[in-house]
Amino acid sequence: MENNPIESLINSPITEGPIMEDVRHGEEGYVDMKAKMATKDLTVSYAKVQALKGVSLNIYPNEVTALIGPSGCGKSTFIRSLNRMNDTISVCNIEGQVFLDGENIYDPARDVVQLRTQVGMVFQKPNPFPKSIFENVAYGPKIHGLAADDEELHGIVLGSLERAGLLDEVKDRLNVPGTSLSGGQQQRLCIARAIAVRPDIILMDEPCSALDPIATKRIEELITELKAEYTIVIVTHSMQQARRLSDKIAYFHLGSIVEHGETAEVFENPVDERTADYVLGRIG
Amino acid sequence: MTELAFKGPSAEQLRRRHLAEKRFRLFAISSVFLGLAFLGVLFIIVAISGADAVRQAKMLLTISLDVDEFEEGKNSNSAQISKADFEGFIKKSMRSSFPDAKTRRMKRELSKLVSSGAAYELREFILTNPNQIGEEITIWVTASDDVDMLLKGKLNRDLPADLRQLSDQQLLWLDQLMEQNKLEMQFNWTLFTKGDSREPEQAGIAGAMIGSFYSVMVCLLISFPLGVLAAIYLESFAPKNAWTSFIEVNINNLAAVPSIVFGLLGLAVFLNFFELPRSAPLVGGMVLALMTLPTIIIAGRAAIQSVPPSIKEAALAVGASPIQAVFHHVLPLAMPGMLTGTIIGTARALGETAPLLMIGMVAFVVDLPTTFTDPATALPVQVFLWSDMPETAFAERTSAAILVLLAFVGTLNLTAVILRNKFETRY
Amino acid sequence: MREATQGSKAAPQKRFWTERLIMAVLILCSSVAILTTIGIVASLIFESIRFFQIVPITDFLFGLHWSPQMAIREDQVGSSGAFGAIPLLVGTLLISAVALTVAGPVGLMSAVFLSEYASSSVRSKIKPTLEILAGIPTVVYGFFAAIVVAPWLRRGGEAIGLDVSSESALAAGLVMGIMTIPFVSSISDDAITAVPTSLKEGALAVGSTRSEAIKKVIIPAALPGIAGGLLLATSRVIGETMIVVMAAGLTAKLTLNPLDAVTTVTVQIVTLLTGDQEFDSPKTLSAFALGLMLFTVTLALNVTALKIVKAYREQYD
Structure with missing residues (x-):
């Protein structure tokens, strides 16, 4: 199953030149060497349904890139292609390329396990393992052998919890199950779990959609802090959140990016009519 | 914050983990395979062994149904026919086919070639064809289970005589019967039409x-x-x-x-x-x-x-x-x-x-x-x-x-x- | 309109009584299950009490010697043998242990393959094929164990210089284990599929290989369901009769060596109650005491297992 996208990739010709019509900066359609990650002609289909139609996007380091758009537009499919989570779906077929530091992650020689340690992910619904708080965070460093001894492991766990802004709340009860925390705490635990393996990039798929406004605010602050150390890609339904958090924004519509660029610019001066309707709240 | 720089698992560690993954997957596949293989072996063994039971060795006997053996001769009713000595008919027929069986022991060996159920088969035949009384008839009767096993190749004739169920003399007779086409495998109706029996060749389900x-x-x-x-x-x-x-x-x-x-x-x-x-x-x-x-x-x-x-x-x-x-x-x-x-x-x-x-x-x-x-x-x-x-x-x-x-x-x-x-x- | 009104005056009365009757029949039918249980418990306890009046219950529960067939002394208690159930229990546990050693890992790993590795088309073919194993009558397994597996083991043992009994616990246990594979596999499959996908994705997203996600996250999360299933499997294996009747031994021997011939509770029940019997002899009554023991143990296992499985299902619902 994991081989299919790779095979089709080897066989597919690499298309040259600009693909998108709605270009803002004139840089689209090719891979910017300054980008941390970049996709080129990324096409994803589930069985016969095409979810992404030749998407190209550059994602820059230490920035928050927000992906917005109506439901079913392909944002989640796109973000799941960046760490090859779509590999787990057997009917999923992927064409095109995704570059991480200039290397194609769909290259047959590329190790998915290694890739996912470099590109972490936080999901829509908090999904702590049914283990203790400590074990949740320690899970990644343990399987990857990142800590030489217990002391170092402890350091990594506490450090990650601190960076996720959770340490103060849980430091006295590291052995209670992760599932006993509140929704917002669970999500921060999941962020700590993701950063414990020291990724370069963190993907967040609507991380606040299951949380109340206060917990959401907490996570948003955290994202802004984390930006200094990580490259962050976030899918969100909330226009305000995208505007508050992101440096760059990409607007997805029916499997394509119809507009992207600096957040402020897209919000203040949308070029595409569909984007304008959406960001100004006329549809969506 | 340099300690935060990306430091993934080492190449050696990754290789080991992927190997473990392959082993685990192999274990999972072989588990399923074990169950399926057992199923296959079970069916094959039972089918091969069971297929043999569908055929049964039968022997062609020529029997003269002497009128004197029946109480009222040709006019005997069913009850009177049933009293006749059917086993005697069969023994007589066997002895006339192989006059060389002179001693008691040889006679006993000869009659053991035929199933003890043959007498019932003869009775059934006469009961349905009473007009045959007094005639000479030919009839296929069931052979004994040892003969059946011999014809199915499950009885090794190369064993020393005292280790096998059939004596040298019996084998000789059987070979003669085979030459005369008087011994052959037929569909085993008994298996599907009869009840249980101590004799395998007469047993049915x-x-x-x-x-x-x-x-x-x-x-x-x-x-x-x-x-x-x-x-x-x-x-x-x-x-x-x-x-x-x-x-x-x-x-x-x-x-x-x-x-x-x-x-x-x-x-x-x-x-x-x-x-x-x-x-x-x-x-x-x-x-x-x-x-x-x-x-x-x-x-x-x-x-x-x-x-x-x-x-x-x-x-x-x-x-x-x-x-x-x-x-x-x-x-x-x-x-x-x-x-x-x-x-x-x-x-x-x-x-x-x-x-x-x-x-x-x-x-x-x-x-x-x-x-x-x-x-x-x-x-x-x-x-x-x-x-x-x-x-x-x-x-x-x-x-x-x-x-x-x-x-x-x-x-x-x-x-x-x-x-x-x-x-x-x-x- | 008038006609309808008139008609409906008499009708409800009739309908009412018919429906009362139907309801009574329905209640009666659903209480048959209760009656069955009462029947089982009552007959087992009644006959067991008669047995324990002849043979002391302590002799039965703690005795190390089982030989109901022979009268050792005329004036002996029960006057027809020894009724110590311990060798039977040990024999039953030995064969069950062999069976679960096969069915546990193989069933669980089959479930892992079907739920985590196989594509849906492979799964839809293999799962029903594997379930054929569960539909085969146990007498067929018994035949296979006695006629095929036991001689194989014996010859295999001879080849490497081991003395394997022709009625070894190993042969019966192995075949019983294979019979139980689809049962364990199907319950483990249900338990694994009930684990939310988000947990698996969470494990994969931090860079687990599939097997690491399965071993460290999915199976631990599904453990209560799997454990409940294993308990149910244990209860089935303990109560299984035909395989052991045909492939295990008849004489009670107190041993833990799976290459030896042992006998089980169910084998003894069958041996004691088939053939000619006088119904009041301690020999036949002891079968009911064994039956009571079997019923109690399997019931305890089932109740516990069903509770665990139920609690597990509710956790992820």
Whole structure:
């Protein structure tokens, strides 16, 4: 199953030149060497349904890139292609390329396990393992052998919890199950779990959609802090959140990016009519 | 913050982990393979062994039916014919074919080539053709199981004479019979038309099949109506109280009680308390019914649950009483699911052995049962009985009985699957 | 309109009584299950009490010697043998242990393959094929164990210089284990599929290999369901009769060596109650005491297992 996208990739010709019509900066359609990650002609289909139609996007380091758009537009499919989570779906077929530091992650020689340690992910619904708080965070460093001894492991766990802004709340009860925390705490635990393996990039798929406004605010602050150390890609339904958090924004519509660029610019001066309707709240 | 820079797992560590992944996957695949391989081996071994039982060695005898041997000669009635010495006819015929058998020992060896059932076959023949009395007839009779084994290559003629069932002289005679085309393999009708016997060549599974049929009929007649009505009550009418939940827990646990315990129940209650006849398909069916009941109730409840409540509500809304709504509208829709569960339960009852042993359905029964209270065995019990017999010829018959049993059980289960696929409706 | 009104005056009365009757029949039908249980418990306890009046219950529960067939001394208690059930229990546990050693890992790993590795088309073919194993009558397994597997093991043992009994616990246990594979596999499959996908994705997203996700996250999360299933499997294996009747021994031997012939509770029940019997002898009554023991143990296992499985299902619902 994991081989299919790779095979089709080897066989597919690499298309040259600009693909998108709605270009803002004139840089689209090719891979910017300054980008941390970049996709080129990324096409994803589930069985016969095409979810992404030749998407190209550059994602820059230490920035928050927000992906917005109506439901079913392909944002989640796109973000799941960046760490090859779509590999787990057997009917999923992927064409095109995704570059991480200039290397194609769909290259047959590329190790998915290694890739996912470099590109972490936080999901829509908090999904702590049914283990203790400590074990949740320690899970990644343990399987990857990142800590030489217990002391170092402890350091990594506490450090990650601190960076996720959770340490103060849980430091006295590291052995209670992760599932006993509140929704917002669970999500921060999941962020700590993701950063414990020291990724370069963190993907967040609507991380606040299951949380109340206060917990959401907490996570948003955290994202802004984390930006200094990580490259962050976030899918969100909330226009305000995208505007508050992101440096760059990409607007997805029916499997394509119809507009992207600096957040402020897209919000203040949308070029595409569909984007304008959406960001100004006329549809969506 | 340099310590935060990306530092993934080492290449060596990754290689080891991917190797572990491959090992794990291999373990998983071989687990599935083990189960499938066993299934394959079981079927192949039983099929190869059972296929031999379909043919049986038969011998062509020329017999002169002397008028003097019958009480009233050509005018003998059935009762008088039956008194004739059929074994004598066969012995005489054998001796006239092989006049070289002079000593008592040789004569005995000669007559052992023919099955002891040959006399019955001759009697049957004369009873249906009484006009042949006084004539010389030729008739195919069953050969003994040793001859059968020899022809099937399961008796090694190269062994020293005292280690094999057939003597050198017997082998010589058999070779002569073969040359004269008087010894050949024919379809083994006996296996499918006769009851049990101590002699493998005369043993058949018909008695066991009839016994199984009667037991399963009784089982169905009791468990199906009881199961369906109980499912309807529990799912549609029972108040949600402690008593109902006690019944539910009870049914779930009953489904997991070892089958032999049901046999003990049958022995203590049906046989010893109510003094119903031992070895009878009636009692066997009753025990199987109690065993099948939980399966049918559980399947029945699931079937009723899958019918959307809107259908019942629609019936209630036009003024039907709750009972009418359930029996007129819910039950017909739930019926395919209930039938599927019933068929699966029946298949299990058909293959069940242990409880039948307890109520005495292990008797040695030669006559075919004709009523629900005649002593009988059942197909799986026949397999059990034959598998214990020392004769090689019983081994292939055991396999044949297994094949027939598997065919019945398989057909039932397949019917259930087809029924489920055909009527599977998503509301 | 008038006619309808008149008609419906008499009708409800009749309908009322018919429905009362139908309801009574329905209640009666659903209480048959209760009656069955009462019947089982009553007959087992009644006969067991008669047995324990002849043979002291302590002799039965703690005795190390089982030989109901022979009368050792005329004036002996029960006057027809020794009724210590311990060798039977040990024999039953030995064969069950062999069976679960096969069915546990193989069933669980089959479930892992079907739920985590196989594509849906492979799964839809293999799962029903594997379930054929569960539909085969146990007498067929018994035949296979006695006629095929036991001689194989014996010859295999000879080849490497081991003395394997022709009625070894190993042969019966192995075949019983294979019979139980689809049962364990199907319950483990249900338990594994009930684990939310988000947990698996969470494990994969931090860079687990599939097997690491399965071993460290999915199986631990599914453990209560799997454990409940294993308990149910244990209860089935303990109560299984035909395989052991045909492939295990008849004489009670107190041993833990799976290459030896041992006998089980169910084998003894069958042996004691088939053939000619006088119903009041301690020999036949002891079968009911064994039956009571079997019923109690399997019931305890089932109740516990069903509770665990139920609690597990509710956790992820």
